[in-house]
Amino acid sequence: MTQHEHRAVRPETRTTDPAYVGLLKQVMTNTLDEDYRAVAERRGSQNRPGVTTTRVGLMAVLVLFGVMVGVSALQTEQDRPRAMAERAALIEQINQRQARYDDLREVIGDTLRRVTRLQSAVAAEVDGNGALGSRIATLGIEAGTLAATGPGIVITVDDAADGSATLGGTILDTDLRQLVNALWESGAEAIAIDGHRLSTLTSIRYAGQAITVGYRSLTPPYTVSVIGDPDTLPSRLLETAGGRMWQGLEANFGITFDLATAERVTVPAAPRDRLVYARPEKAR
Template sequence: MTAQSDGDRPAGSTPSTGLLTTLMTNTLDEDYQLVASRRAAVDAASPGRDERPGLWRHAGAIAAVTALGVLLGVSALKTSQDRPQALAERAGLIEAIQARQARLDGQHAGLASLQTDAGRLQADLADDVDTGSRLSADLARLGVSAGTVAATGPGMVLTLDDARHGAPGVGGVILDRDLQSLVNGLWIAGAEAIAVDGHRLTALTSIRFAGRAITVDYRSLTPPYVVEAIGDPDTLPSRLLETQGGQLWLGLRANFGITFDTQTQSSITLPGDAHDRLLWAEPAGSR
């Protein structure tokens, strides 16, 4: 066995050199061709095999669309069937609310009548006790201040309404705090008695939002709001505009188009508060 010299070794016989040469000279086209030829042979043996995946895909899409259509149809049918029932339930709720509101109004009217009778009896008793009627006059005056008895006198009427073209988010809607500021301004300006939409205001009256409505003593109001104030008609309007509440409403009218109309009247009658919850009070600084 004779040794072969380096000069007789074929080029590229070294393992590393042979691998690099193979990678440089042989591409992967032959492998791709081999795979393609095998796939062609399988397709030839199974005619129509290429069409089956496409058909299944189309069939799946059609089934999905059909199922979606069925679901939408069932939903629409259920909605149409439930709509009359929902409308009937809504009408029933509205009717019940109106009936209870009417009953509540009747109870308030009855309570006001009883309070009037009680006031008359109280005045008669005061006259019997005090022949000079001083006690009766004091009771009437304190009742007006407390808001428990009706009050009559000159004053002013204010009409408030949302902006005609105002949007709820840009200041065109009257808020509970706007009405609170106006009422506080009227008290500061010298009003002796105030009512909002016929509801007499007292030291215990609440003005707030409930849902999207302003409530006075938990009774919902709707615009336009009518505020009546008994006081000196010659000074009450001008003094109101000098208060913070009056200035606020001038700004609301100028900037947002909210209605703020005022007019004086020679005689205004305000009812007493039907909710007589005041149990004890004394003039400030009496102690």
């Protein structure tokens, strides 16, 4: 037997750790995707606000809104008595000033009537035949300081009935001024628009959305009362430039222009305006 034949052959044996086998089996059967998914879900749940936090924030907003509404309502309720008191005081002030204005107008009327009587008395003493008194009355009528009554015409003008205000169917302040100037040119002795006497100091103009005559707002239709010769006024009016203009307004824009003669027309006295006189400046 050779040396190789006498060498003992030792069988190779291996021992396996049970823990190692279990871990290997788990790795083979379970992939790592589930672990990644679990970690991602856990992180996502940590980043999202919880339901409780959302509800708390919503409740806080509602409470704040309720407090603001309550404070506003309370402030309004507290300010209401003061606002009502201020409104009542303002109304009372307006009523007092209106009453004062009416009283002053009555005083002015009484004073004017007294002045007229004194003028008549003085004229009667100075001029026995009354020529001076007649002259004073004539001047008063021409100046508008005295009321006047006599024959004449009454003109009623109004905007177009079809409402064509944007197409020229509305009476303007310049239209009334043209009519008044044409009446003076035609021989009118006294004129009043809607009961407001015209004098050399009376203005006719637009103020806001209305035409004002002597700072009094008027609304259409406008009634123009004229004292003068009823036989010649209508024809002479139509011969003036202002009369022809009004004929064009009636024909082209539908503005109403009605003229009627009257045996008795009454116009009031014009209010007395304070006159302002120019004074020369003293030499320096």
